[in-house]
Amino acid sequence: MTTYIPAITLPHSVFLNPAASILLPIGLGTAVGFGTRPSKTQKTYLDLKQPPLHPRPWIFGPVWTVLYGLMGYAAHRAAFNGLSPVSSPQTIQTTRHSMTVYSIQLGLNLIWMPLFFVAKRPVEATADLVALLGLNGYLAYLWGSIDPVAGWCQVPYLAWLSFATYLSAGAGYLNDWNLQDKEDGKKVEKKQQN
Structure with missing residues (x-):
């Protein structure tokens, strides 16, 4: 079990404030989404060969907004209950550890879009999703306790995340x-047609 690492963990005050805990991942996710130029990202998505069951591009924004809000709410609940004055030392330690795991998974979550759409690295993006699945399975276990x-x-x-891993690996x-x-292939194709 890793431990609580303050240098890479979001501050306690973020987790203990429900609005901050919910809005932080939503805000960061939105910033990354707009930072990767949505029109270009959507065009790239539509230009790729996609596996069966792939959703329309407009689905991703609302789904991620809900998921970011839900993860922020869960982080608040875990911190509020786990860091209360009546919690056992073991529960406090587990809570602090979970805050580090949450902070790491949030960082991994936020780098997926730039990895896939900006750097165009589907192998690394898919590995990122697999790591996210493992970390979040562990986080669900920690928070559940x-x-x-x-x-x-x-x-x-x-x-x-399971569905996203399927989509990322399938598109790759x-x-x-x-x-x-x-x-580049689309640009060359257009030049050849002219």
Whole structure:
């Protein structure tokens, strides 16, 4: 079991304030989404060969907003209940540890979009999702031992991460794990037609 690492963990005050805990992941996710230029990201998504069951691009924004809010709410519940003055030393230690795990998984979550759409690295993006699945499964376990509601709040996120892993791996495989030439190939194709 790793431990509480203050240098890479969001401050306690973020977790203990319900609005901050919920709005922080929503705000960071929105910033990353807009930072990767949504129109370009959507065009790249539509240009890729996609696995069956892939959703329309407009689905991702609302789904991630709900999931970020839910994970922020779960983080608040776990911290509020686990760091209360009546909590046992073991529960406090587990809570602090879970805050480090949460902070790491949030960072991994936020780098997926730049990895896949900006750096065009589907292998690394898919590995990132696999790591996220493992960390969030562990986080659901930790939070479930602190506050069952917080643990159950992770279930929709785990389900979506599983689906996202399928989409990322499927798109990577169907595009020969190379997204670099997708945009360039379209430009060359257009030049040849003119």
